Amino acid sequence: MIFGRPLRKAITGISFFLWLGSVALAAVDAPPAPWTVDALVALLKEQREPSMAFEEATYSSLLTEPLIVRGLLRFTPPATMEKAITDPFRERYVIEGERVLFESERKGIKRTISLEDYPALRGFVDAFRASFTGDAVQLQKVYAVTLEGTRRQWTLLLRPRETTGQSMVDYILFTGSEGRVATIAIRSQDGDRSVMTLFHGAPR
Amino acid sequence: MIRRFGVMGLWALAMACGLWLVTTEVAVHSELADLLPEGTTATQRLLLTQVRTGIAGRLMLLAIEGGEPEVLAQASREFGQRLRATGHFDMVGNGAQALTKQDQELLFRSRYLLSRHISPDAFSVDSLRRALEQRLDDLRSPLASLIKETIPGDPTGEFLGILKDWSGQEGPAKHRGVWMSGDHSKALLVAETTAAGFDADAQATVQQDIRKTFEALPGRPASLRLLMSGPGVFSVEIKQTIEAEVWWLSAAASTLVLLFLLASYRSVALVLLSLIPLSTGIVAGMLAVNSWFGFIHGITLGFGITLLGIVDDYPIHLFSHLNVRGSAPAVIRAIWPTMRLGVLTTVIGFSSLLLAGFPALAQLGLFAVAGLVTAALVTRWVLPACVPPAFVPRDVPRGIVPALAQLTRAKLLVPAAVILAAFALLWSDTPLWQTDLASLSPVSEAGQRLDQQLRRELGAPDLSDLLVIEGQTAEDVLQRGEAVMSQLEQLRASGIVAGYDLVSTYLPSRRSQQARQQALPARSVLEDNLQAALTGLPFASGLFTPFLEAIEAARTQPTLDRDTFHGTALGMKLAALLFEQQGRWIAVVPLRGVADRPRLSEAVEGWQAPGVAYVDLKAESNRLMTAYRDRTVAIVLWGLLVIAVVLAVGLKSIKVLWPVLLPMMSALVVVAALVNVAGESLSLFHVATFLLVIGLGLDYALFFNRPEGAGDERARTLYGLLVCSTTTILVFGVLACSTIPVLHAIGMTAAAGSFCCLLFAGMMAEKEPAEDV
Numbered sequence A: 001m002i003f004g005r006p007l008r009k010a011i012t013g014i015s016f017f018l019w020l021g022s023v024a025l026a027a028v029d030a031p032p033a034p035w036t037v038d039a040l041v042a043l044l045k046e047q048r049e050p051s052m053a054f055e056e057a058t059y060s061s062l063l064t065e066p067l068i069v070r071g072l073l074r075f076t077p078p079a080t081m082e083k084a085i086t087d088p089f090r091e092r093y094v095i096e097g098e099r100v101l102f103e104s105e106r107k108g109i110k111r112t113i114s115l116e117d118y119p120a121l122r123g124f125v126d127a128f129r130a131s132f133t134g135d136a137v138q139l140q141k142v143y144a145v146t147l148e149g150t151r152r153q154w155t156l157l158l159r160p161r162e163t164t165g166q167s168m169v170d171y172i173l174f175t176g177s178e179g180r181v182a183t184i185a186i187r188s189q190d191g192d193r194s195v196m197t198l199f200h201g202a203p204r
Numbered sequence B: 001m002i003r004r005f006g007v008m009g010l011w012a013l014a015m016a017c018g019l020w021l022v023t024t025e026v027a028v029h030s031e032l033a034d035l036l037p038e039g040t041t042a043t044q045r046l047l048l049t050q051v052r053t054g055i056a057g058r059l060m061l062l063a064i065e066g067g068e069p070e071v072l073a074q075a076s077r078e079f080g081q082r083l084r085a086t087g088h089f090d091m092v093g094n095g096a097q098a099l100t101k102q103d104q105e106l107l108f109r110s111r112y113l114l115s116r117h118i119s120p121d122a123f124s125v126d127s128l129r130r131a132l133e134q135r136l137d138d139l140r141s142p143l144a145s146l147i148k149e150t151i152p153g154d155p156t157g158e159f160l161g162i163l164k165d166w167s168g169q170e171g172p173a174k175h176r177g178v179w180m181s182g183d184h185s186k187a188l189l190v191a192e193t194t195a196a197g198f199d200a201d202a203q204a205t206v207q208q209d210i211r212k213t214f215e216a217l218p219g220r221p222a223s224l225r226l227l228m229s230g231p232g233v234f235s236v237e238i239k240q241t242i243e244a245e246v247w248w249l250s251a252a253a254s255t256l257v258l259l260f261l262l263a264s265y266r267s268v269a270l271v272l273l274s275l276i277p278l279s280t281g282i283v284a285g286m287l288a289v290n291s292w293f294g295f296i297h298g299i300t301l302g303f304g305i306t307l308l309g310i311v312d313d314y315p316i317h318l319f320s321h322l323n324v325r326g327s328a329p330a331v332i333r334a335i336w337p338t339m340r341l342g343v344l345t346t347v348i349g350f351s352s353l354l355l356a357g358f359p360a361l362a363q364l365g366l367f368a369v370a371g372l373v374t375a376a377l378v379t380r381w382v383l384p385a386c387v388p389p390a391f392v393p394r395d396v397p398r399g400i401v402p403a404l405a406q407l408t409r410a411k412l413l414v415p416a417a418v419i420l421a422a423f424a425l426l427w428s429d430t431p432l433w434q435t436d437l438a439s440l441s442p443v444s445e446a447g448q449r450l451d452q453q454l455r456r457e458l459g460a461p462d463l464s465d466l467l468v469i470e471g472q473t474a475e476d477v478l479q480r481g482e483a484v485m486s487q488l489e490q491l492r493a494s495g496i497v498a499g500y501d502l503v504s505t506y507l508p509s510r511r512s513q514q515a516r517q518q519a520l521p522a523r524s525v526l527e528d529n530l531q532a533a534l535t536g537l538p539f540a541s542g543l544f545t546p547f548l549e550a551i552e553a554a555r556t557q558p559t560l561d562r563d564t565f566h567g568t569a570l571g572m573k574l575a576a577l578l579f580e581q582q583g584r585w586i587a588v589v590p591l592r593g594v595a596d597r598p599r600l601s602e603a604v605e606g607w608q609a610p611g612v613a614y615v616d617l618k619a620e621s622n623r624l625m626t627a628y629r630d631r632t633v634a635i636v637l638w639g640l641l642v643i644a645v646v647l648a649v650g651l652k653s654i655k656v657l658w659p660v661l662l663p664m665m666s667a668l669v670v671v672a673a674l675v676n677v678a679g680e681s682l683s684l685f686h687v688a689t690f691l692l693v694i695g696l697g698l699d700y701a702l703f704f705n706r707p708e709g710a711g712d713e714r715a716r717t718l719y720g721l722l723v724c725s726t727t728t729i730l731v732f733g734v735l736a737c738s739t740i741p742v743l744h745a746i747g748m749t750a751a752a753g754s755f756c757c758l759l760f761a762g763m764m765a766e767k768e769p770a771e772d773v
Helices: A004-028 A037-046 A120-132 A136-142 B002-025 B042-053 B069-086 B101-109 B125-140 B144-150 B158-166 B200-215 B231-265 B268-293 B298-304 B307-311 B313-321 B328-354 B359-386 B400-427 B445-458 B474-483 B485-493 B510-519 B523-534 B545-556 B569-577 B597-607 B617-651 B657-677 B684-704 B711-736 B741-764
Strands: A051-059 A067-076 A080-087 A091-096 A099-104 A109-114 A143-149 A154-160 A169-177 A180-188 A193-199 B059-065 B089-093 B186-193 B225-229 B465-471 B578-581 B584-592 B612-616
Touching: A037 A136, A037 A143, A037 A154, A051 B125, A067 B125, A080 A120, A120 A136, A136 A143, B002 B268, B002 B359, B059 B069, B059 B200, B059 B231, B059 B445, B069 B089, B069 B186, B069 B200, B089 B569, B101 B158, B101 B569, B125 B144, B125 B523, B144 B158, B186 B200, B186 B445, B200 B225, B200 B231, B225 B231, B225 B445, B231 B268, B231 B298, B231 B445, B231 B711, B268 B298, B268 B307, B268 B313, B268 B359, B298 B359, B298 B741, B307 B313, B307 B359, B307 B684, B307 B711, B313 B328, B313 B359, B313 B711, B328 B359, B328 B617, B328 B684, B359 B684, B400 B657, B400 B711, B400 B741, B465 B474, B465 B597, B474 B485, B474 B510, B474 B578, B474 B584, B485 B597, B510 B545, B523 B545, B569 B578, B569 B584, B597 B612, B612 B617, B617 B657, B617 B684, B657 B684, B657 B741, B684 B711, B684 B741, B711 B741
Parallel strands: none
Antiparallel strands: A051 A067, A051 A193, A067 A080, A080 A091, A091 A099, A099 A109, A143 A154, A154 A169, A169 A180, A180 A193, B059 B186, B059 B225, B089 B186, B465 B584, B465 B612, B578 B584
């Protein structure tokens, strides 16, 4: 025995102290809340910006190279969302509940359509809902939701629960960090996809 | 004695044969269309064809209510699918499916013949370039997945263009994928039955199946209700109403008459004896109508029972003159000349209905004439033989003579009543004549309201405005339709009409199709143009081979006609919009939401398009009704004249003619005023009933003015008259309670008329010679 009894006693006392300290520390500074879909969606809502610039690339089996459009996403409380394409042509989609106003300068069209009539639009609309309104319950009703990664670097995968042909979407994949979405990829059943990259802090 | 039994035996035999024929031969119909005339002009014939078999007549409007929108939508989808499977319908629409897969394939295959945008310039390098750039936009849009699969075969977007042109007939608003009312409280469906709308039996089966299908919907919440409307639903309702009413009206009327006779004469034998001419008359009437028209209408049967109230006059006249001194055969011989004159005038009145040219009235007229004549003959020849030799009805109260004599003191009330009536007619707010055909419909008000509401929500055409395009051949009609297409579109743009359904929208004429084929370029030219147009665009190479092949095939594709679409939903639509009638081809163009009829009529005339005419069906049908009414009025007047002449000859005196004619004519004016004051306008059927009133009135006046002797005899005559008229008023009073407008009109007019006739005849009767004093 090298240290003898008093020392052993002291070490035990210190380690007890340390242990006690760590317990006390844990009590004071709780570990971060579990990283869940609810938490992410709440965070997205909290850190949402009223407007963001985007660039969207469409990949199709009919095409030899992706088509690129640029524009702005806007959110007007309480629940109006807008996707405005500014380049290479001007086109607008304004989403309010189940109705979508579609306006195209080039085609000379301005009309309101119902999501019920165009189930194909639903994927696109849901993607925006998820990133803006924070309604995780509604989101999980329609999609099987898988969250991976960390709060710093996460991916959110949405797959439609109903596979009976109503939905033309295969999956929607979000990537991001904290409450900011970096990209939204929508893949349709036939393999075509569009990838939207969002730029935060863009002017209004 | 032997002769007596011989007569009774013969009658029994004839009656047995008659009853056997009635049960085996007589066909009872209840369809209102069976009572409508053929129409005298081409337009009227077209109108009636449309009413009988046209597309509007086969339309059934359905609604599901009593649940959350989501539940309603689910029920509507399931219900629509199951209804389509029943095979009762050419088409069931609920918004969930606009065109069947079969239809879509046929349209896609025929896109270069059907598209309005095909011109020689449509496939130039510039046009192709523009089209291809638009397709790139489409691919960038969120709707890309919808459009994508048509792009390789149809880069110029003809197929979607056709669908867009056709969807000009916008349906009701959609919610949750199906048609719903604005407040989302009702899911709306529309179906076209294969059976004609006025085929009540077939429609009843269809509706029963619809209800069963609805009840059997899997997982249907109990709160869901089904609403149905449309001409087919109405014809079933009408048929049921008529059948039920005819039954209870007959039962009520016969019970009342028999009870009243029993109470008046306190003799079961007398009631049974009266039944002999009554039953014979009704059987004869049914057989006569059935053998002439091939069927008897429910409404005629309902009216037939009123014959009870007229025909029973004959035996009552006989019984009221029967006393201890005279045997039945002697009495009938004595009163026969007066009775004969009464029968003759009544028959003249009714036979004029045969000339009205309106099947409904002709049936009533024939029924009445055959029934009356038979009953009178039976009263003359059979009834006396059946009366037991010692049969004497009970004494009548003698006080009746002086009581009725009091009536003549009130003589001046008659002109007073006539003047009052004339003023009432002149100052009344109620129009004198009924010109709206719809007012004759026995459909309940609630039913009509529901129909209007569903029609408005569905934007379904109703039977009121049509454009008619005529020609020698289908091709003629299609070319004429194409010629007015742009003008129709202008009418819609300017809001004069909300929408239209023109056959040329769906099916171009052969000439147009051939012109389009001529405009399609040869493959080598198209290939070069496409190549040039594709320069710099990121489309995959060889992507448009299906397009090149489709154009090449379309250049020699056989042209389309009405038969190409046979058996598809579209084919049904075409068959309803374009058809052959009496060697000519006709396209009907139902118009929706006509805002300004005079301007529309003016505009269509202004086009000066050959064979194209605007028909305001409501105005036209009302015109039809008015024409028949005017004819009936003329016939009534002529009938009156003939009756007057017959009377003058029969009575051998013009002096007696006045007291006989005057009460009846005064009664007519007063009745017209009464009907008007009650808030009803005179229709064809009121007018026709005037004839009946004339016949009844004359009968009363003849017996009131019959010269006869002793006070006892006079008392019997007057008592008999009172009984006769009371039964008549009872029977027609029952009829006036009917909810079927035709029967109500007849009942009300005749009940009021016979009362006035009796009262006025009594007031204006010649004073008795002072024999009683």
